[in-house]
Amino acid sequence: MKSINVFKIFSVALIVLSTPVFATTFISAADKNLQYSGRVNFSDPEAPQISWPGTSIAGNFTGQYFSVTLDDQLGKNYFNVFIDNNFQNPTVIQAAQGQKKYVVAENLLKGNHRFLITKRTEGEEGATNVKGFELADGEKLLAPPPRLKRKIEFFGDSITSGAGNEAPVDGVDHILADKNNFMTYAAITARDLNAEAHITSQSGIGIMISWFPFTMPQFYDQLSAVGNNDTQWDFSSWTPDVVVINLFQNDSWLTDREHRLTPNPGDAQRIQAYVDFVKTIRGKYPKAYIICALGSMDATKKGSKWPGYITTAVARLKQENPREKMDTLFFEFTGYEAHPRVKHHQANAAKLTAFIKQKMNW
Secondary structure (H helix, E strand, O other): OOOOOOEOOOOHHHOOOOOOOOOEEEEOOOOOOOEEEOOOEOOOOOOOEEOOOOOEEEEEEEOOOEEEEEEEOOOOOEEEEEEOOOOOOOEEEEOOEEEEEEEEEOOOOOOEEEEEEEEOOOHHHOOEEEEEEEEEOOOOEEOOOOOOOEEEEEEEOHHHHOOOOOOOOOOOOOOHHHOOHHHOHHHHHHHHOOEEEEEEEOOOOOOOOOOOOOOHHHHOOOOOOOOOOOOOOOHHHOOOOEEEEEOOHHHHHHHHHOOOOOOOOOHHHHHHHHHHHHHHHHHHOOOOEEEEEEOOOHHHOOOOOHHHHHHHHHHHHHHHOOOOOEEEEEOOOOOOOOOOOHHHHHHHHHHHHHHHHHHHOO
């Protein structure tokens, strides 16, 4: 899949418009014809809350006009809106803090249309409540697209979230507008395999240690992705066929380079920490095929011990259970020192897609 030509909206005034002069039809965020995907908090059905990267809302509608009203926690989130599967030219919403209406389309052709909204950013940018939609007067939502049968969940860090993936190759990669989960290896792989994806990731997170005071074993089970909190995801509500774990990049930096753990964990402790986390995921998904991945940043560079830790951990788990459905997959370090850009994600997605096709017979 080719890189999206993104039109970034840096001035909210360009997309936040006043109430149309014509009449509109309000669509509740609880409408049964809306298809939500991801860990969505439905405790208030009229204002579902989304926080994880890649969380999406899809629907089919009639008419020439489409808008969405969002109530954003921090004013730091970005969203893609695709109309009629035009994945090359999304409208990008830069969410303002608080409740705002975002007019996405006003002059569509008459007839039926499709929309897809995806969260580009992640939990560290805050949560967003979806407050409803508007169509042209007298228009309606149609039945949603069929829900995909295949399911993949990704547990990862900034690589999986998409930090800096749309930044210039020679530029900085901390600009929020350049973070686009839709163009990560995870999201591309899911589309290539016609699978629904849940992206359970957080920039800076590790298994043993993170750049902040919580780790993936403390974070993976949350309904909300906004920091370390007490919300609980219902694992029985959505069961993946495949789980991809791409973690240990931050552990490698924070132990070997930064020496943030005292005492610094030895090889055996690193392997055991990985084993423990994978066992935790296996406990949630007894039948899933698990891929223990790493890369494509410098944790997979030549001479790195970190792929070996994962290989040893997986071998130990398979020894404990010879019927274990689990393998390793490493994305090669290309020598590029920053976060992977879209071209790197595309290459990694091609490798992962081929691997899953072979293992799952998809």
